Amino acid sequence: MKALITGGAGFIGSHLSEELLGRGNEVAVFDDLSTGNLSNIDHLRRITGFTFHQGSVLDDMQELSSLIEHSDHIYHLAAVVGVAYVLEHPVAALETNTRGTENVLRLASQFSDARSKKRVILASSSEVYGKSAKVPFREDDDSVIGPTLVSRWGYACAKALEEFVGLAYHREKGLPVVILRLFNTVGPRQTRRYGMVMPRLVSQAIAGEPVTVYGDGEQTRSFTYVKDVVKAIADISLVPSADGQLFNVGNNREVSINELAELVRNVLDSPSATVHIPFSEVYGAEFEETRRRVADISKIREYISYAPTTNLAFVVKEIADDLRTRQGEQGVGGANERSG
Ligand code: UDP
Numbered sequence: 550m551k552a553l554i555t556g557g558a559g560f561i562g563s564h565l566s567e568e569l570l571g572r573g574n575e576v577a578v579f580d581d582l583s584t585g586n587l588s589n590i591d592h593l594r595r596i597t598g599f600t601f602h603q604g605s606v607l608d609d610m611q612e613l614s615s616l617i618e619h620s621d622h623i624y625h626l627a628a629v630v631g632v633a634y635v636l637e638h639p640v641a642a643l644e645t646n647t648r649g650t651e652n653v654l655r656l657a658s659q660f661s662d663a664r665s666k667k668r669v670i671l672a673s674s675s676e677v678y679g680k681s682a683k684v685p686f687r688e689d690d691d692s693v694i695g696p697t698l699v700s701r702w703g704y705a706c707a708k709a710l711e712e713f714v715g716l717a718y719h720r721e722k723g724l725p726v727v728i729l730r731l732f733n734t735v736g737p738r739q740t741r742r743y744g745m746v747m748p749r750l751v752s753q754a755i756a757g758e759p760v761t762v763y764g765d766g767e768q769t770r771s772f773t774y775v776k777d778v779v780k781a782i783a784d785i786s787l788v789p790s791a792d793g794q795l796f797n798v799g800n801n802r803e804v805s806i807n808e809l810a811e812l813v814r815n816v817l818d819s820p821s822a823t824v825h826i827p828f829s830e831v832y833g834a835e836f837e838e839t840r841r842r843v844a845d846i847s848k849i850r851e852y853i854s855y856a857p858t859t860n861l862a863f864v865v866k867e868i869a870d871d872l873r874t875r876q877g878e879q880g881v882g883g884a885n886e887r888s889g
Contacts, residue, residue, distance in 0.1 A: 559627075561779065674730060
């Protein structure tokens with residue numbers, strides 16, 4: 550099988566590349582290196598069957614078109630990521646996530662015929678549930694999105710639009726499309742530059758700097774280990790009955806950010822103190838937070854064997870090892886740097 554991974558030089562994309570190569574597939578990565586990084590895939594470039602192509606899903610249509618033509622499965626991960634990054638680059642967040650996805654779907658449809666169809670796996674986000682208070686989130690739950698004045702919800706709407714367009718291509722053009730809502734994926738190679746909590750807290754704890762918890766820290770997330778996530782992505786892409794379906798790829802364990810901060814400090818035996826910082830100081834006055842986020846994962850478990858049970862303490866240690874290695878190689882800057 551020939552796989553194309555847009556955004557394959559990013560955190561999740563690079564792990565997915567490894568997973569698919571490990572299963573004997575050919576993998577082409579297409580990435581504009583805006584938030585992805587060649588260092589994530591350096592170790593893969595020697596492997597037969599792996600190729601890297603630099604380009605954007607917005608601007609480099611010739612290259613994208615040729616790559617899609619020669620692929621069987623297209624894993625569309627190219628996206629603007631991270632709440633902090635999205636707030637600083639709202640235009641890119643909206644354009645890449647909507648127009649970029651439309652480009653991929655249109656080309657996949659153009660190069661499909663009755664005998665051979667491209668299967669597209671779209672990486673969406675749990676952000677689409679917005680600030681819904683009904684947890685755990687199920688795929689058929691309502692999205693609860695706040696006012697357009699709050700940029701964060703533009704990202705949520707862009708991801709929702711991406712899902713609508715994917716489902717429309719499936720219904721109207723018969724394109725096999727599988728949509729995955731990823732929940733706070735964590736693991737090695739995730740950079741803290743785009744504001745994500747796990748790499749930030751781990752790098753702060755390693756440096757002995759204050760561990761920054763935003764708000765009262767009682768907001769919750771369900772952190773999911775990247776290797777569990779990419780295994781699920783690879784597995785579900787082989788299930789024909791998943792076409793036209795939407796799945797949560799998350800975890801049903803709910804962890805508050807206060808608990809996460811404590812876990813990180815304990816696991817890394819860090820002298821860091823925890824400091825609470827008001828959201829308004831970090832994200833500006835017009836920010837709205839998602840108070841609780843937990844995935845109902847019963848649907849995906851009807852289709853594949855999915856057990857995201859990897860222990861969070863193990864993941865914290867692995868991230869710390871990875872950060873220390875990369876710190877040695879390239880220098881990671883101040884631990885409290887917020888965004889790229
Ligand atoms: N967060 C925090 N300290 C940080 C970075 C993030 O307390 O240094 C909080 C953030 O406000 C949110 C949670 O951690 O409540 C998860 O943030 P992240 O940006 O990783 O993901 P998302 O908000 O998209 O779930």
